[in-house]
Amino acid sequence: MKIYDVEAFPNPARVRIALAEKGATDQVEFIDVDVMGGEHRSKEFCAKNPDASVPCLELEDGTYLSQCTAITEYIDGQFEGVSLCGNTPIERAVVHMMNRRAEANLLDAVGAYFHHATAGLGPDLETNQNKEWGLTQRENATSTMKYLDGVLANNAYLAGDNFSMADITAFAGLAFADFAEVEVPESLKNLSAWRAKVAARPSIAG
Amino acid sequence: MKIYDVEAFPNPARVRIALAEKGATDQVEFIDVDVMGGEHRSKEFCAKNPDASVPCLELEDGTYLSQCTAITEYIDGQFEGVSLCGNTPIERAVVHMMNRRAEANLLDAVGAYFHHATAGLGPDLETNQNKEWGLTQRENATSTMKYLDGVLANNAYLAGDNFSMADITAFAGLAFADFAEVEVPESLKNLSAWRAKVAARPSIAG
Structure with missing residues (x-):
């Protein structure tokens, strides 16, 4: 493929x-x-x-x-191996719920900020910018980081005890936030500890 | 529950x-x-x-x-019964792909128009309107209706031969479009025929 x-x-x-x-x-x-x-x-x-x-x-x-x-x-x-989307109906639902939150309110929110309220990919590609929308979504991204930090106060990973698709989405969202200069608040200790743990996985650390 | x-x-x-x-x-x-x-x-x-x-x-x-x-x-x-999310990895992926398109670009797009560019749920609830964004998303919704009509030229349902979650999402999106007065172009014959077929299902017709 x-x-x-x-x-x-x-x-x-x-x-x-x-x-x-x-x-x-x-x-x-x-x-x-x-x-x-x-x-x-x-x-x-x-x-x-x-x-x-x-x-x-x-x-x-x-x-x-x-x-x-x-x-x-x-x-x-x-493919065989670790389950990324959950095995039982509840697990699958929680993974999709948390994945959706991380996608819509962190990764896509950072994307909206980047494409609408910064130079983004440059004037040839960013032809329909709405700066106000981008700035709103930057706030959404920051709020979501705080929300995820709260989730990680009680859970090892975003969907519970196991690493999942939701963690991948949020991890990519934080990398995009770094690139777009959307700061991760230093106070979010749970989020930072989780991020370090995910970054150390062989799939990412290489 | x-x-x-x-x-x-x-x-x-x-x-x-x-x-x-x-x-x-x-x-x-x-x-x-x-x-x-x-x-x-x-x-x-x-x-x-x-x-x-x-x-x-x-x-x-x-x-x-x-x-x-x-x-x-x-x-x-x-629960037992018809599969709404697909059974094989390919089926599951196509259902999620089409569901996501119907959600982001039709149902959520109509929602963005309704909440941002109309009176929406009224001034007490719609406190962060961005009319320009709402109007952009109205265009997105209309484009998506045309895209879905094209998909339905070759398929009985949005994810292929079988009714799925993607059809439910798009059907709800069209109902929301009616409510928000986002017109479904009359030229979209495949979409209209599919809509009538879905509306006749016992789960909807009652």
Whole structure:
């Protein structure tokens, strides 16, 4: 299978970590998309992924998958190893709930700030900026960091005792926050300790 | 188990349809939340659901679940009957991908228009409006209707041959569009035919 992505970008990072957690990285061919050149918005790429985003997974049967949560569901079900999406109905629901919170209110919120209220990917790509919206979403991201810190006061990981897709999403969100200069408050000791623990995993530390 | 919701609202509708599809509606106690009075933002309710939104599911063991996709994963796994989230890794991924597109770019987009660019739930609740953002999201919703119409030119349902969570989300999105007066273009014949077919399901037609 093939993954169309940009190595250092936040959403591709989620899928690369998921693959590494499952020991499946070497089963994938990575194809670099020239996002800075607008390739993700080309007719050819949108035929693969109408979301005009990276990453996009191409399966052997010609199916194209986009949206990181969906791709992670595929990777989790297809390969052996640690469960990233949970095993029981409650586990699955809690993973999806926490993943969604980390995605909408941290990673996507930082993204909205970056694309709307900073220079983002530059004037050729950021043609519909709404600075007020971006600044609101920066506040959302900071509030969410505080919320996650509270969750981690009682749990080893975001969805409970086990590492999951939700941790991957939040970890990528914090990396994006660093890049976009959305500060992680120093007072959030639980979040910092969790982040160090996740960063040390072989899937990330290498 | 208990569901805190408001009967006629778009996201609660998703969970109510999922329950009906699984024949599990009578296993749930529904508790009305006074959203118009701001109850969803009260300290007491946010202790159940920090997203300050409906619906929220309370399980017998005291677990609270929010986010419709997560709640639907729970319902689908917990009860017998038709599969709403898919069975194989590919099926699961395609359902999540299409569900995410229908959620972010139709239902949530209509919601952004409603809450930001119309009177929404009134001045007491809509205190952070961004009209420009709302109007952008209205355009997103209309574009997504066209995209879904194209998908339905080749598929019986949004994720392929079988009815799924993605159809529930898009159906609720179109109902919300009607309420918010975001017109469904008459030219979208595939979308209209699919909508009539979904509306006739016993889970919806009653």
